[in-house]
Amino acid sequence: MDVLNSAWQGLIGVFQPGAFLLMMVGVILGNIVGILPGLGGQFLLAVLIPFVFGMNPISGMALLLGAHAVTGTGGSITSILFNTPGESSNAPTCFDGFEMTKKGQAGRAMGAALWASGVGGVIGAIALLLVIPIIRTIVLSFGPPEFFMLTVLGISFIGSLEVKSPTKGLISGLFGLALSLFGEDPSTGIIRYNFGTLYLYEGMRQIPVVLGLFAVAEMIDLGVKGSQLVTGKIEVKDSVWEGIRDVHRHWWLTLKCSIIAVYIGFLPGLGGVASAFFTYGYAQRVSKHPETFGKGNVEGVIAPEAANNAKEGGALIPTIGFGVPGSSGMAILLGAFLVMGITPGPKMLGQNLPVVFAMAWTVAIANIIGAAQTLAFAKWMARLAFLRSSLLIPLILIFVALGSFTTSSSMGDLVLTLIFGILGYFMKVYDYSKAPLVLGLVLGRIAEGNFNLSYNLFGLGFLTRPITVILSLLVVWALIGPILKRAREKGKGRAAE
């Protein structure tokens, strides 16, 4: 009864006029920042924090959590319409979302993405509440060996992301893994492949690479072909609703991907980008039509978008439960909580449960409001895809340049964006998928770091830990599953003849 009472008090707190208004403001800002490529949730939090000084905890939290919870939502719009991910974690949405736009199904893609984001965010918030009693056991059961095996599992998806030509997918993935080796190796302090420049000291920066590979490459292609972005007939009417219905049609996929993302969100060290790629790869693996991924399959939009918002609920779990930030965004939030007199940690769970519930409610409600806000404009935003390419190309390139430069105020980021833009164009021309490259780049460094740490701590014995063994069996399934499936299909084909 005490728990129910705390839940009710938390809900009332969120709907106080001041707190609710601030949450709405936070959601609007989060959506806007999410749309602008390169800026990201951390930037918004850093800018908003000075404003919460002096606010009461519920109001300040409503503003910050409201903003942070929905930056992934806004980022999906540019991913779908212009192949320009708002954040690195929106990149998988480009694979199928943009293809749907080209087929004139932008509204459907946006409806699916935005509603999946909202639903995923709510699931993340519910998971936060359910997991808190057992949070310590779960979080501490995963260490560097388990993280290493998780990243290997993610990398094993590389081969299956390119169904048409697994060899090309593997080449792309291996190239991504090779790129992940650039920069300082924390295990030895050696700077690898920086070509004598300080710029590559910390390795390949994800945002310029992703913006180049997707947005710039697409604009180059558009310019070379001289055509319009959307060649199919627009199906705007009811298409947004169709997308929303798609999320309900694929409710099981939405739920599974949200739960996977929550889990990845509260396990430290993997990062939000990993959850989006993981769930995309997983969705393709379990789909009845995996060969349609990358060609405009709405499941390829639902999976990563549900994951993007669900993971934020996951990242809140160790932040609230331990007082240890579950992500770099949470690290900034933690500082803000302290200023507002909220001290996350085990004591908070015992003494301030209404505030914990208020946080969870804020995340859930902010996601629904964020999705509803953007859905209201989805139909009109979808029409942007029909702009003449002579207008669209410079507009997109300006946004991409701003987004790429803003992260570190470095001209090197612009150069990197351009280089990967050209590379991305030729990958498109010669039919090499970009998904494996980005997956390799994102997961490679995490895998290497966790392998070195595991070996340093446990020697090769780390491979015999129980959860590691289970995950390695999943890796085997991920690798040989598609081979067996193809063999079965060939066998059926011969039998039919």
Next chain:
Amino acid sequence: MKTRAMILGCLVVMGLAILVQGDPAMAQFYNRKTIEIIVCTKVGGGYDADARLISPFLQEQLPGSTVIVRNVPGGGHIVGANRVWNAPPNGLTLGVANVPGLIASQIRGDKGIQFDLRKYTWIGRLYSRHRFLVGRAKAGFDTADALLKSDKEFKIGAAGVGDGPYNTGLLMAEALGLKKVRMIPNYGGSDEIYGILRKEIEGVIGGLESWNELISQGEAVPLITFDAKRYSGLPNVPSLSELVKTPSGKAVAAYIAGESELSRAIFAPPNLPKDVAQTLSQALLKAVQVPKFKEMIAKLKREPFDPLPGDDVTSKVTAAMDLPPNIVELIKKVAKEQE
């Protein structure tokens, strides 16, 4: 007579008022100007947070000014430090970086460095960072004495080979003659907290602000402070300088203590006009003393800031750069162990 006295009195008061206010020209210098604080890290993290905390209060002390924060990460803070080095000395660019790390980088002769730390204009310091060796509770190392006497392996987590805590750990082990200390890199961000909770490592090196929560939960215990003297908030925790026995050990302890003194130093391009530097230094000192700022720091459960003016920081940087040859060799040796 009375009139003359009155006029003289007014002139004296006006003169005093001008002296107290400072140069009236300087009071207007920052009107409608934008000061950029270059933070040499990405958004988030300690340096960025501190710059964003102080910027509105610094702005108040420089009437008419706008103070913004710009993140210029890369190269282990070297990229941002180079940016400040090459900025025009017009009082509109300040830098916040891991100054102890930059000192070590310059001593090692790291590639890409364009600056000379001795030649920056040092504006001041926000606070000295009290760093500690923090141990995992109930690991058999609950006091410094236990650590010194034990022959069990003591694993210390750090983000990467060559970073501040990594170097400090190796130097500490060298100074104390500890053979069983092993540094474990790849614990980035808050991963080292989990490393302690999962019992993978026995110790970490960091500021109290990162570890207060775990200490209060009984999961961690401060073992050694790297300040020159014991920290007043933890009088039972010995300092490294009182534990070391050899002269070279004492020199290493003094070097490490010096690092803490400079961790939040603020700098400007070289050859900044003295009056501009003085204005900025005074503004920084006053900003830190504003009651609202102090209240905010207290709410964040941080130690009260103990700022220093620019001239004092300049002396400390100069002293830190002019190390005894044996310490320089030790720092280079620690760096070589990375390769």
